[in-house]
Amino acid sequence: MEVRRAVQLTGGSSFTVTLPKEWVERMGLSKGSQVIIRPAEDGGLYIYPDKPSSRRPSSVEIALTEDLSQLLVGAYLYGYDTIKIVSKTPITDTWLEVIRRVVRGLAGAEIVDEADESVEVQIVLDEQTVAPEKLLRRQYNLVMGMVEYAVNSVLMDDSSLARVAVTRDEEVDRLYFTLVRVLRSALVDPALAKRLNTSPLSLLDIRVAAKFIEDAGDQAAEMAKEKLRNKKPMSDDVKQEFRNIAKIVLSTGFDPIEAFFSHEITLVNRVTGLRTEFMKRSEEFLRKVSGRGETASLYKLHFHLARVCEDLADVAELSLPIKPYVARQT
Template identity: 30%
Template structure:
């Protein structure tokens, strides 16, 4: 750490000298323009390359048993180009794995390919979309999965259930894109200014995105139970109570996301206040199922339990509103 004394001119202007070695390394001279930004904790950041052109990041990886994981990892770290290069040749199995992996990552496309090399390029800039917009898209798909999963379960619609399961891939794709964008914001505060968020907000977005992705997973669980149950008449007597329970859970889920995006603490508290009613409804369904058919009871209870866990994830999302509201007050 280099400590320097603040000086003051007769006119009242404060100034501090810059380290000579640092100025030389970054190419400063008389008349150079520096970008100065203030962070949430009051620290000043000096950027001598604020107007520098973006330099794409490139990574080279070798085919290994962890090839898919390495591609995903480089994508999440913000690399624009991922080159898979083999010493001899890339096998057909490895080619299929590379193509399957790239299909799970938004914007990543194969742009070059030969016997020993495959070049993947992300056609989306690191800050092409705001974290808020990406998260909303992720949530819209997860919310539709939740609604349709319940419909498939109640109506015994296996085709709709299969469709819900297939949509989970899209939720994962948007979650990966969200993580990639958030890391770009952390590494480049100017990108955060563009989107109106600070680095400290990125953790909340990451947590919320993960919880939304988990809501999608719970919806897939419901869809699988719809396929396993098949017979919608097996719990006709329970349909009304399950619909009411789902309605309460879905309302809490929607309120939690609205509270997150609008920083509304009152809405967040409404989600928490719904816990007593939802827990009561869940216990009543659980007791009723224990008195019914042993053949279908466990399947129905598993689906209802997945809805119950979705409510828990909604509460976790609502809990994120308080820290974000506090950050907002600190900035003010």
């Protein structure tokens, strides 16, 4: 709904604009109701009722098909509170285990009813109590731990470390799904965004950053899986070169996520500089592994590590445009 209103001057000093009747009725407002007006980053204004969100619990039915896992996750991310899975025939134990596995990966989701031909999932997550920044930082911390485990599993020839990295990927996915659900809810509910002390633009940036971080976690998990598939140790010279490039990635530390939230150009430059250094040092690693028997596996390890490096730099660069520094005016 888009309407155009003329600005009126009342009382000689106050400017007023009338609110659309349809919106007022939908929000349950009347004479004397309070509304919140907040400037938007694009120069506009946000207007919403000064009361808790009245978003009603929503439900959806999805059919049991081969795409069930994706449909169940999609319904969760979309913000539905109740998800009912229905089948034309009795649901088998195999399908029940698939449903339970997916539900275990969704924060706040619980199976509340099981019948022969249906399963009902209830989401009891309170978005108002979930701070997007804390979730994103937690996700980042887990992913950097995964990268370290994956790298050390290769350098120390330790499969147990690789298994830890793979297992942690499930927790990263769980955090990512939770964050996306909260962000979507806040984007369609300005009052929720206000209580979370954030803006739509910030929510979009966090959504993109979360995807980069989630991808870095996936790459770390793939690196660990490659180690589990190929248990042949690296030669000393190749291992040293891999250590050199891995050290560059790990040395980014928390700078990418701090750059994202602080908009400090010095942090952005440091992270992007490390990416450039990684690309240069990679040439030596790729030269050493060329023509060896295990070349394919070594190339895969490098590919996944390079993706991690790129993802971390992308997170830092999301802080652009950099916080403005105004020169002294005379």
